Amino acid sequence: MSEKETVVPLPYGPREVEAALGSQWSELLLSAYRWMQLGRALDARMQGLQRQGRVGFYGAATGHEAVNVAAGLASTPDDWVFPGLREQLVALVRGHPLETYVHHLFADARDPARGRNMPCHPSAREVHYVSMSSVIGTQITHAVGLAYGLRVKKAPGVALAFFGDGATSANDFHAGLNFAGVFALPVVFCCANNQWAISEPVERQTASTSLAVKAAEYGIPGRRVDGTDFIAVLHELSMALGEARRGAGPTMLECVVYRMTPHSSSDDPSRYQPPDWTARARAHDPVDRLESWLLAAGLLSAATQQAVHEETDGRVRTAVTAAESTPPPGSDTLTEDVYASPRSPDAS
């Protein structure tokens, strides 16, 4: 039996999906599938390049693709994304060019941050994708602050805060949810519970029955969703964003996913994950689950499947070639992007 045959099927028929997603449902699912495959191809290539010393650091989002693509498709240009380590695909779906992101990963002269930030920590102003902080959980309060600003300015948009299971133990989780609940702010808290905070399993993270239940104590609806089921995540995220948009206040979604790779390129999970983890994670592979569903529904042929693989691999290859032929940022830029001008050595 091949690995793909062991995948847990998505529990819907085409009619139910059409009722949930509307008349454009088949185009929407095929577009989501393409984006998810692009994320997968990017992760595979970048992890390989990191191991070869061609990229400094990488944190893969393999296993998180359904959440990221759903967020990219459900959000609107007015919304703001406050990411953690694994949400770059959200920026790409919202329109950030793949080439620009790969320039960032190589920290070259065409990286918008000009190598100032760690690889895999992009920002993309044009799609409201805010630079992440490596300090766990801080983006939660940043998102809430922005949502408060939107309220004060009477500006449209919703702040979408991403964070992991580990971040629910950070102080900012309490501060952010409390403030957002009291002021009923336009913010959606999207917790990608990948069941690990580096080597700490979620069972050791909290004694709560789930992460979503924590939201209730802040007066915020909390819902748990299978984050490897693209259709379910899209439905829940669309509802939560819609409620925030019409002034009904925040929602917290706990999207349960499986981290299918090491925490980052600086980790060896064989030292702490149980032996059956990989098999369980593969059975819940979000890309395989959607792919199997599309094949069974007759929306995807073997030929199209092959074409999507070639197209996504080709896009990543082209972007990597462009980045590798771009020089590093010039040393003359070293003192740019800072607040003070350099003083000449003889200035007193």
Ligand SMILES: Cc1ncc(C[n+]2csc(CCOP(=O)(O)OP(=O)(O)O)c2C)c(N)n1
């Ligand atoms: C305040 C703080 N504490 C510890 C760390 C070290 N650290 C980096 S990632 C990480 C785990 C984060 O886990 P989670 O929130 O579940 O997100 P995931 O990486 O699983 O997506 C930790 C503890 C940090 N960066 N910041």
Ligand SMILES: [Mg+2]
């Ligand atoms: Mg985690």
